[in-house]
Amino acid sequence: MMPVRGIRRRYLLFNVSTESTPPEKAIWETLRDSILTLYGSKGLSLIDPNLIEYNVETRNGIVRCTHDTERFLRASLASIVNISCTPAAVRIQRTSGTIKALRKKAGIEKPKKEARS
16 A cells, blocks of 8 residues: 655745835735635645744745646736735735745744743
């Protein structure tokens, strides 16, 4: 019997250029709406996007997709022209197969986990 391999993923580091500071929820909703507009609900399910993290101060974020739909996610990110009614552009900085390698290549520190009391 052949071993079953999990779903291969791609992680994209992106930067949002805008005059306002949009919250993480606005970024996610804009990305989801962009994919739905370009590819519909079937495309959304195939791309299977997931916003891993978003830093409001640096406006950098990491989004995940399946490895064979990376080009569709790139097109969706490039088609974003406004976030929360404010003109914006999303630029992809780097791509990697793992979050760890992506952070290492980009020189991003892992977010600190909050201490529990």
